[in-house]
Amino acid sequence: MAADGGMGFATKRREDVRFLTGRGKYTDDYSPANTTYCAFARSTVANGTIKSIDVSVAEEMPGVVAVFTGEDFVEVGGNPAGWAIVSRDGDPMKEPKRPVLAHGKVRHVGDAYAAVIAESLAEAMDAVEAIEADIEELDAVVNMADALANNDVLVHDEIGTNQCFDWGWIEDNRAATDEAIKNAPHVTTLELVNNRLVPNAMEPRCSIGEYDPGTGDYKLTTTSQNPHLTRLLISAFVMGIPENKLTVHAPDVGGGFGSKIYHYGEEALVLAAAKKLGRPVKWTSTRTEAFLSDAHGRDHVTKIELACEKDGTFIAFRTETMANVGAYLSNFSTATPTFLHGTLMAGNYTVPNVYVNVKAVFTNTAPVDAYRGAGRPEATFSLERVIDKAARELGINPVEIRRKNFVKPDQYPFASAAGLEYDSGNYDALMDGLEKHADLAGFEARAAESAKNGKLRGLGVNSYIEACGIAPSNLVGVLGSRVGLYDAATVRVNATGNISVMVGAHSHGQGHETAFPQVVADMLGVDPMSVEIVHGDTSKIPFGMGTYGSRSLAVCGSAVYRATEKIIKKATLIAAHMMEDSAENVDFADGEFSVKGTNKKVGFGEVALKAYIPHDFPIEDIEPGLEETAFYDPANFTYPSGAYACEVEVDPDTGKVDICSMVAMDDFGNVVNPMIVTGQVQGGLAQGIGQALLEHGVYDENGQLLSGSLMDYAMPRADDFPNLVVDHSYATECTHNPIGVKGCGEAGAIGSPPTVVNAVVDALQRGGHDVEHIDMPVSPARVWEAMNG
Amino acid sequence: MKLEDTKDIAAPRTVVWEAILNPEVLKTCIPGCQELTGSVEDGFEAVVIQKVGPVKATFKGQVTLSDIKVSESLLLTGEGKGGPAGFAKGAAKVSFADTDEGGTRLTYDVEAKVGGKLAQLGSRIIDGFTKKLADQFFERFQDGLEEPVETENADEDEDEEKPKKGWLKRMFN
Numbered sequence: 020m021a022a023d024g025g026m027g028f029a030t031k032r033r034e035d036v037r038f039l040t041g042r043g044k045y046t047d048d049y050s051p052a053n054t055t056y057c058a059f060a061r062s063t064v065a066n067g068t069i070k071s072i073d074v075s076v077a078e079e080m081p082g083v084v085a086v087f088t089g090e091d092f093v094e095v096g097g098n099p100a101g102w103a104i105v106s107r108d109g110d111p112m113k114e115p116k117r118p119v120l121a122h123g124k125v126r127h128v129g130d131a132y133a134a135v136i137a138e139s140l141a142e143a144m145d146a147v148e149a150i151e152a153d154i155e156e157l158d159a160v161v162n163m164a165d166a167l168a169n170n171d172v173l174v175h176d177e178i179g180t181n182q183c184f185d186w187g188w189i190e191d192n193r194a195a196t197d198e199a200i201k202n203a204p205h206v207t208t209l210e211l212v213n214n215r216l217v218p219n220a221m222e223p224r225c226s227i228g229e230y231d232p233g234t235g236d237y238k239l240t241t242t243s244q245n246p247h248l249t250r251l252l253i254s255a256f257v258m259g260i261p262e263n264k265l266t267v268h269a270p271d272v273g274g275g276f277g278s279k280i281y282h283y284g285e286e287a288l289v290l291a292a293a294k295k296l297g298r299p300v301k302w303t304s305t306r307t308e309a310f311l312s313d314a315h316g317r318d319h320v321t322k323i324e325l326a327c328e329k330d331g332t333f334i335a336f337r338t339e340t341m342a343n344v345g346a347y348l349s350n351f352s353t354a355t356p357t358f359l360h361g362t363l364m365a366g367n368y369t370v371p372n373v374y375v376n377v378k379a380v381f382t383n384t385a386p387v388d389a390y391r392g393a394g395r396p397e398a399t400f401s402l403e404r405v406i407d408k409a410a411r412e413l414g415i416n417p418v419e420i421r422r423k424n425f426v427k428p429d430q431y432p433f434a435s436a437a438g439l440e441y442d443s444g445n446y447d448a449l450m451d452g453l454e455k456h457a458d459l460a461g462f463e464a465r466a467a468e469s470a471k472n473g474k475l476r477g478l479g480v481n482s483y484i485e486a487c488g489i490a491p492s493n494l495v496g497v498l499g500s501r502v503g504l505y506d507a508a509t510v511r512v513n514a515t516g517n518i519s520v521m522v523g524a525h526s527h528g529q530g531h532e533t534a535f536p537q538v539v540a541d542m543l544g545v546d547p548m549s550v551e552i553v554h555g556d557t558s559k560i561p562f563g564m565g566t567y568g569s570r571s572l573a574v575c576g577s578a579v580y581r582a583t584e585k586i587i588k589k590a591t592l593i594a595a596h597m598m599e600d601s602a603e604n605v606d607f608a609d610g611e612f613s614v615k616g617t618n619k620k621v622g623f624g625e626v627a628l629k630a631y632i633p634h635d636f637p638i639e640d641i642e643p644g645l646e647e648t649a650f651y652d653p654a655n656f657t658y659p660s661g662a663y664a665c666e667v668e669v670d671p672d673t674g675k676v677d678i679c680s681m682v683a684m685d686d687f688g689n690v691v692n693p694m695i696v697t698g699q700v701q702g703g704l705a706q707g708i709g710q711a712l713l714e715h716g717v718y719d720e721n722g723q724l725l726s727g728s729l730m731d732y733a734m735p736r737a738d739d740f741p742n743l744v745v746d747h748s749y750a751t752e753c754t755h756n757p758i759g760v761k762g763c764g765e766a767g768a769i770g771s772p773p774t775v776v777n778a779v780v781d782a783l784q785r786g787g788h789d790v791e792h793i794d795m796p797v798s799p800a801r802v803w804e805a806m807n808g
Numbered sequence: 809m810k811l812e813d814t815k816d817i818a819a820p821r822t823v824v825w826e827a828i829l830n831p832e833v834l835k836t837c838i839p840g841c842q843e844l845t846g847s848v849e850d851g852f853e854a855v856v857i858q859k860v861g862p863v864k865a866t867f868k869g870q871v872t873l874s875d876i877k878v879s880e881s882l883l884l885t886g887e888g889k890g891g892p893a894g895f896a897k898g899a900a901k902v903s904f905a906d907t908d909e910g911g912t913r914l915t916y917d918v919e920a921k922v923g924g925k926l927a928q929l930g931s932r933i934i935d936g937f938t939k940k941l942a943d944q945f946f947e948r949f950q951d952g953l954e955e956p957v958e959t960e961n962a963d964e965d966e967d968e969e970k971p972k973k974g975w976l977k978r979m980f981n
Contacts, residue, residue: 063894063924128923148891307928721921727928 024548025541029694033548034532043271046225046242047303054227055084057289057302058143060133060150061311062125065159065383065722066172069123072133073151080149082142084296087134087288089122095291096257098282098347102354102499104184104379112184112379115175117347119257119284119291125154126174126346127383128724129311131284136292136300159383159722163320163341166380174346174381183344183353183379188361189438196374199335203326207409212794213397215318215343215716217732218390222273223304224313228289232297236264241286243269244279244525245565246557248502252282252350258290262557265290269555272527276706277389278313279527280567281350310727315716316390318343319356323401325409326372331420335372336364338401342379342387349388351567353379358498359394359486359568365435366402367446367482367660368424373436383722389567391706392769395485403481403773408791411784417480417777418459422450425482428751439486441658443751446482449662449684452749453480457664457682465666465679466785474668476679477782481663483770486656487762488573494655505652506575507561510539510582512590512645514631516624518543518550520582523563524575525555528702529764530695531571535579537691538758542583543623544610561648569762572691573657577756581649584757590626592641597621597629657753657761661685665774669782674803676712676779682744683770688753688761696763700745703767709735710768711775713796733796809921809938815914815946816907819953824912825879825904827953827976834871836976837948838886839941842866848873856888858896858941860926861933865893880904894924900942914950918942952976 024030037043074086097116104112121132133150137143160172166181174181187193200206222242229238237260243249246267254262272279285302292300304312319342326335342356361375410420425446426433433441453459462478469476489495492503509521520539526532536550553559563575587607594612595602598619606613613620630645666679683700690696713733717725726732752759772795779797783790783806790805817824827833831852835844838856846852852871857864867888875883885899898920905913920938927934951973 065923128927144892307925310928719927721923723923723927725927727925730929 032533051299054299056140059131062130064156066157067154070153077146077149080146082138085136089120092119100348101350106184107187113178119287163380181381188375196372199372200326209405213317213319216316218278220274223309225303227301228293229299230294238266244275266558276391314349314388325405331415333370345386349386352388355394363398365437392765399483442754452684453662475782475786477778479665479774479778484660487569488657489568506563508578509648516627521553521560524571525566569764578651580757585647654755659761663770663774665778667778674799687763689759700767706768707771711772818911821912839944865890894926
């Protein structure tokens with residue numbers, strides 16, 4: 020029965036029925052009765068002292084209900100960083116307060132300093148214009164090197180520095196790594212920039228605050244990837260509303276990519292305003308506000324050195340990175356450049372020495388935080404670019420130099436030099452698959468064909484490994500996480516046999532509503548369509564940590580699995596009772612319980628009904644009902660890996676790069692729904708290629724965001740991509756979660772940026788241009804300049 | 809954004825100097841200027857409507873003349889806030905010298921900066937826009953002081969609001 024639509028079946032996504040027919044219901048689609056509308060006054064300068072804010076005219080404007088400024092939130096707590104990082108010298112990281120509304124100073128363009136609530140959005144926006152803010156512009160600090168080099172301009176005066184932390188990983192390995200590099204026969208050095216990205220989810224952020232004076236209950240409907248975490252942050256840190264008086268509901272969410280993991284000040288504001296006014300308050304971000312105030316991604320400046328033997332055997336990686344955290348610490352901003360980045364700096368390789376130094380830097384720019392891949396794209400880009408350069412310097416084929424250093428299948432579990440224990444993988448098999456599917460052997464012929472057309476063809480190849488399923492609480496606790504990172508699920512078998520599964524993960528494009536039921540249906544032998552996922556509403560779901568870090572199936576899916584195991588265990592007791600035998604003698608397969616060696620059997624549906632009509636239960640042994648909850652805390656991260664290849668054609672006259680082919684071989688462990696997995700990889704590839712070729716969040720020296728619209732910030736379009744070849748058949752099971760899955764959400768965005776840049780550099784090298792590196796985005800201007808500079 | 813240029817004006821230095829200190833002249837020369845009140849000593853309050861790319865806004869702000877060295881040089885600064893459109897700031901150091909033909913050589917050194925939506929949406933075009941604005945200002949100023957000359961492409965002039973040549977002279981007469 021489970022064969023149709025169970026594990027491994029490419030079931031079409033049931034949620035797409037509503038998404039593709041315009042019936043999705045997003046936060047902005049909700050307008051409770053009597054709703055008021057909120058608009059924010061945002062700083063137009065990157066750094067400034069708020070001398071006065073006169074709201075008297077705005078308050079008298081038509082339709083205006085209330086105006087708030089930072090003064091109103093002085094007593095309220097700050098929005099905290101979720102990870103505490105300790106600097107090399109033992110000092111804790113600097114954690115300046117992040118207020119609901121700016122108070123005293125504005126610290127980036129778009130920093131909100133006042134909010135107007137009005138009867139209509141138009142009236143609120145008009146009144147924002149009537150706010151007279153006397154903000155004295157100060158010099159801004161935008162460049163990270165400048166920010167660290169001198170303290171003339173401070174983003175946060177009270178901490179006396181722009182450095183958030185100076186982190187070493189692993190500090191005890193520093194001396195050995197330095198020594199290894201000093202004595203190495205060959206050292207390749209590369210300086211590179213991981214370009215700043217603006218997430219640009221299709222649905223901008225939106226938040227609705229409601230307050231019921233009768234019960235004292237608050238409700239926040241918001242665009243969130245993890246409603247429970249948002250509730251926890253609001254309750255425990257920002258507003259002190261008890262969790263049992265606050266519901267956070269994230270309904271359909273139109274893309275997050277990380278930017279909707281975090282709690283933002285606008286959410287606290289609409290709640291506070293709703294309480295004060297006794298009316299619902301709604302704020303919907305404009306696209307411009309999204310550019311200015313959503314957490315951005317990446318923005319690292321790195322120097323990486325690779326020491327190796329003349330035969331290409333890796334001896335050491337050493338990196339120094341400056342990571343931009345923007346003007347305030349967003350919730351995961353301190354984890355992203357550290358434990359999601361430094362721990363991956365051994366890559367897929369048996370290299371014995373790794374040392375990573377990361378300085379996190381405050382600047383007068385929007386906060387920077389995790390964005391699809393979060394730290395791992397930065398690690399992969401640095402590693403796979405410097406390896407490519409080393410291969411060229413040593414005259415070794417880029418595939419061979421990687422194979423030479425791969426962790427081999429018989430080495431698992433493998434303790435990497437960057438402190439992680441990889442549980443499974445087969446990087447050579449992935450590379451074998453890549454050589455076949457990407458027809459690497461046929462490249463020279465294709466290059467010759469391109470040359471006939473006046474184009475320079477290049478081939479880029481690389482591997483990646485990432486740590487997903489974030490993660491085991493005991494490990495992340497040691498690493499500085501202030502929360503546990505388990506997840507939870509409740510499986511409720513209803514009396515007539517259909518099933519509701521309440522999950523802590525949140526689906527905003529990942530297809531959970533289809534994939535999770537496949538797991539449950541497979542285990543119970545029931546029709547997947549009889550299983551329904553409930554997610555996103557803290558009043559309905561158990562406490563889970565939400566969706567990010569490709570963790571949903573590996574962590575929350577495992578909780579679903581464990582809860583379903585409990586269901587089977589209890590249902591077996593009930594079935595045994597029904598068949599008048601002992602539970603040990605009862606087998607369960609294909610949705611039926613049977614007594615060994617007899618023809619006695621009873622269906623799952625009958626057992627479910629019995630659970631709720633327990634007329635003859637031995638109630639001292641069996642409780643009525645059939646509902647189980649499991650919290651699942653993994654034993655380790657999961658380690659998806661892959662091998663990617665890309666071929667590009669560069670137009671030597673214009674520098675324009677066309678991607679001719681992109682092949683992604685990924686090991687995600689077991690795959691629940693291959694169609695969804697392929698779609699996830701394709702989406703990730705699109706974002707990775709976007710980063711490599713097009714996207715760039717640019718601030719000028721005054722801290723003005725120059726790429727602040729979709730006219731100026733180049734998002735990739737369908738015709739920027741070739742057919743994306745995705746294969747996840749070369750899989751090794753995750754050894755420590757019950758489904759054997761690893762996570763696929765970020766892989767494409769992690770693996771592909773170096774593939775593209777490797778290919779472009781290869782094309783230029785083949786064209787006789789001695790170009791070692793081009794920073795992303797590899798725009799026509801940059802490529803042309805590299806060729807002709 | 810920075811730019812430098814010179815303009816030779818067929819009028820004596822004293823006349824040119826006097827003209828640039830005249831609020832009416834400033835008002836007519838500042839492109840899009842709707843109102844200008846105040847004095848050289850106290851500074852001026854100005855209302856300017858400008859369109860930068862997709863952003864059209866009314867800027868309210870100050871225009872100040874400072875570092876005045878009579879008949880030699882001055883610093884013309886302006887700062888305007890355009891509400892949700894953001895802000896614009898600019899300064900022009902203007903020097904005056906005699907030309908061989910008995911006219912005046914105006915040398916100007918302009919620095920401009922924008923913020924807010926103007927920067928986000930208009931950065932692609934802001935350099936060209938600043939140059940256009942500065943050119944318009946000094947061309948209007950030049951035209952106002954010179955005799956009208958019929959030109960063939962007068963109709964194609966992109967400065968649509970430009971007053972007729974010699975307007976300034978007529979103002980003084």
